[in-house]
Amino acid sequence: MCSCQCTHSADKITPKAIEPVTADSSDALITSTDALHPANVIVELCSLFYTNNWVTGTGGGISIKDGNKIYLAPSGVQKERMKPEDLFVLDHQTREYLRVPKVFKPSACTPLFMNCYDLRNAGACIHTHSQAAVMVSLLYENEFRISNIEQIKAIPKGFEPGYLSFFDTLTIPIIDNVAHEQDLEIPMQEIMKKYPHTVAVIVRRHGIFIWGENIWKAKIYNEAIDYLLELAVKMKGFGIRTDGGLGSEKRDVDPKIYDH
Ligand SMILES: CSC[C@@H](O)[C@@H](O)C(=O)COP(=O)(O)O
Ligand SMILES: [Zn+2]
Numbered sequence: 001m002c003s004c005q006c007t008h009s010a011d012k013i014t015p016k017a018i019e020p021v022t023a024d025s026s027d028a029l030i031t032s033t034d035a036l037h038p039a040n041v042i043v044e045l046c047s048l049f050y051t052n053n054w055v056t057g058t059g060g061g062i063s064i065k066d067g068n069k070i071y072l073a074p075s076g077v078q079k080e081r082m083k084p085e086d087l088f089v090l091d092h093q094t095r096e097y098l099r100v101p102k103v104f105k106p107s108a109c110t111p112l113f114m115n116c117y118d119l120r121n122a123g124a125c126i127h128t129h130s131q132a133a134v135m136v137s138l139l140y141e142n143e144f145r146i147s148n149i150e151q152i153k154a155i156p157k158g159f160e161p162g163y164l165s166f167f168d169t170l171t172i173p174i175i176d177n178v179a180h181e182q183d184l185e186i187p188m189q190e191i192m193k194k195y196p197h198t199v200a201v202i203v204r205r206h207g208i209f210i211w212g213e214n215i216w217k218a219k220i221y222n223e224a225i226d227y228l229l230e231l232a233v234k235m236k237g238f239g240i241r242t243d244g245g246l247g248s249e250k251r252d253v254d255p256k257i258y259d260h
Pocket of ligand 1: 057058059060061073074075076077106107108109127181
């Protein structure tokens, strides 16, 4: 019975909202002298990615999962100035915040990072506003495909253990952007189910989401994929095919003509 003495069954009672945990009482979650603590790694990598032009102007974000705890960069933060105390910590099972920073709101990327944890059992997710990803999303329609480039070998096959070979084709799906980033949650889930082997999703005119078993794998995938995206844009500029074929690509000034 519920507390109002009515006949509602207890299992239909909405759980009482847990009081938000203040930053003061939960600083231990993000305070460590260990450079490999997730809070310190997120700060380090956000700063590094800023210098690569991947997360400038507050765009993009990084999240790391450590056991049941999910560490998230906050919304609207200048990534190169971010500190461990700016981070959110979320309990994966209960979806309750274990820690909220004093000033920042949760990132709009949060539901998209949760997609990676829920659907792929990822250990970390990276979102960048890479210009190469944006350019590729304008040059390819539904998929980015590239083959016969050495750097492909840094990307996992996905369908079985091991990495792609030089002659394999790396395929990354592209979805359309929406007005509010959190509304990408369902389209991203759908494309992740349609491409069960991919470690990344490109969002047209926006950027890219990349995940991995842990943050260091995700970092490698992000660097390797961005290298391939940037290279593909240059290759297309010279009319060179990205599928490994030797012939020139048909050049067309109509931006509606996409590669296949
Ligand atoms: C430059 S604003 C970019 C945001 O709308 C969003 O795309 C993004 O990547 C970061 O969202 P945020 O809520 O600031 O973590
Ligand atoms: Zn974004």
